[in-house]
Amino acid sequence: MNHIPMTLNGAKKLREELKYLKQIRRPEIIKAIAEARQYGDLKENAEYHSAKEQQYFCEGRIQEIEAKLINSNIIDIKKIPVQDRVVFGVTISIKNLHTSEKKTYKIVGDDEADFKYNLISVNSPLARSLIGKKTLDIVDVYTPRGITTYKILDIKYL
Incomplete structure (x- = not known):
C-alpha cells in the first residue's frame, strides 16, 4: 500500500476517532447486543440485528483507521524548509482570473479534506494543478466544469 500523506492535525483527528470507537462506541454496541439477546429468538430480533450491523460498521471503521495510520506519512509543514513552492500542507491564496474571486485553501490529505473549511x-x-508552482504563477485547473485559471497570490507554511 502506498503511503498516505496526512497533516499532524489529520492524524490527531483519526487517533481521536479511533480512541472513541474502541473505548466508547465498541462497549456501547457490546452492551446493546447483550441486551438484545435477552429478548429471545435471534432470528426475528430487530434490536439484535441492528446492534450487530453497528458492530460490523464500527469494527470495519477501526480497521480502516488503523490501516491509514500505519500507512500514513505524517507531514509537519512547520518543519519543512520554506521555499516559494506549493507543497502538501501549505496554505495558499489564489485568485480566479475569470471571476476575480480570491480564496485561501490548505492542501491536506483525503481524510481531512472539507471544502466548507477550505x-x-x-x-x-x-x-x-498547484503542487510545485510558485507565487505569482498562473495555473490552469482542469475540472469537470471546464478549465479555470488561477493566479497564486501567497503561499504560507503554517
Whole structure:
C-alpha cells in the first residue's frame, strides 16, 4: 500500500476517532447486543440485528483507521524548509482570473479534506494543478466544469 500523506492535525483527528470507537462506541454496541439477546429468538430480533450491523460498521471503521495510520506519512509543514513552492500542507491564496474571486485553501490529505473549511485534498484537481508552482504563477485547473485559471497570490507554511 502506498503511503498516505496526512497533516499532524489529520492524524490527531483519526487517533481521536479511533480512541472513541474502541473505548466508547465498541462497549456501547457490546452492551446493546447483550441486551438484545435477552429478548429471545435471534432470528426475528430487530434490536439484535441492528446492534450487530453497528458492530460490523464500527469494527470495519477501526480497521480502516488503523490501516491509514500505519500507512500514513505524517507531514509537519512547520518543519519543512520554506521555499516559494506549493507543497502538501501549505496554505495558499489564489485568485480566479475569470471571476476575480480570491480564496485561501490548505492542501491536506483525503481524510481531512472539507471544502466548507477550505481544506482541499492533495488529490483534488485544484491541488494537483498547484503542487510545485510558485507565487505569482498562473495555473490552469482542469475540472469537470471546464478549465479555470488561477493566479497564486501567497503561499504560507503554517
